[in-house]
Amino acid sequence: MKDFSAPDASILLLDSESVMRAGLCDALESAGYLVVTARDLGEAVDRLTEMRPDLLITRPFINSMPGWTAANYLRTKRHGLPVLIVAGFMDDDRVKVRDAVGEFHTFPQPFTRDELVAKVKEVLSVVRKKA
Numbered sequence: 001m002k003d004f005s006a007p008d009a010s011i012l013l014l015d016s017e018s019v020m021r022a023g024l025c026d027a028l029e030s031a032g033y034l035v036v037t038a039r040d041l042g043e044a045v046d047r048l049t050e051m052r053p054d055l056l057i058t059r060p061f062i063n064s065m066p067g068w069t070a071a072n073y074l075r076t077k078r079h080g081l082p083v084l085i086v087a088g089f090m091d092d093d094r095v096k097v098r099d100a101v102g103e104f105h106t107f108p109q110p111f112t113r114d115e116l117v118a119k120v121k122e123v124l125s126v127v128r129k130k131a
Contacts, residue, residue, distance in 0.1 A: 009054040009124050010034040014044045014070060016063050024057065024086070027113040028120065041070050048077045055124060060087045068104065082127045084120065086111075 011033050015021040021037055028035045036051055038044035040063060047053075056074060058067040071083040084105045105126075107119045 008032050009120075010036065010051055011120070012044060012047055012051070012053040012056045012074075013037045014039075014041070014056060014058040014062060014067075014074075016040060016061075017059070020059070024116065027116050028057075030113070031117040031120075033120070041065065041073065044070065044074055045077060048074060052078065053081065054127070055082050055084060055120065057084045057086060057120070060085060071104065082123060084123050086116075 008031075011028055013021060013024055013028070013035050015024065015037070016039050018039070021039065025035045025037055036047050036053070038047050044056075056071060058071055060067045062070045067085050067087075068083075071081075071085070075081050075083075082105070084107060086107050086109060105119075105123045107116070111119075
């Protein structure tokens with residue numbers, strides 16, 4: 001992980017797939033974000049004891065757990081944690097869950113690095129306006 005003296009924001013990246021985690025981390029760090037990664041829920045909980053992220057980015061499934069379930073659990077550790085789920089698709093059930101969770105943003109795949117960075121900036125802008 002790169003060392004940033006004044007990152008724009010800190011991001012907790014929860015992804016069980018190492019290739020995807022590395023690619024997302026690289027894109028976000030290159031854009032100036034401080035990114036801390038976790039490959040499972042237990043690691044993510046540990047990270048929350050070390051940091052107060054501005055955003056959680058996760059996937060629809062972490063190992064065999066739905067990403068929104070992991071996100072809701074992490075919110076019990078850090079109330080109001082904004083969430084961005086990077087998903088290949090969003091079916092009706094997931095849209096209903098997203099609407100019920102609040103501060104739960106989605107971003108469909110495939111995407112470019114620039115599109116990812118733009119979406120993260122957009123989500124953080126929305127979150128900051130509400131604060």
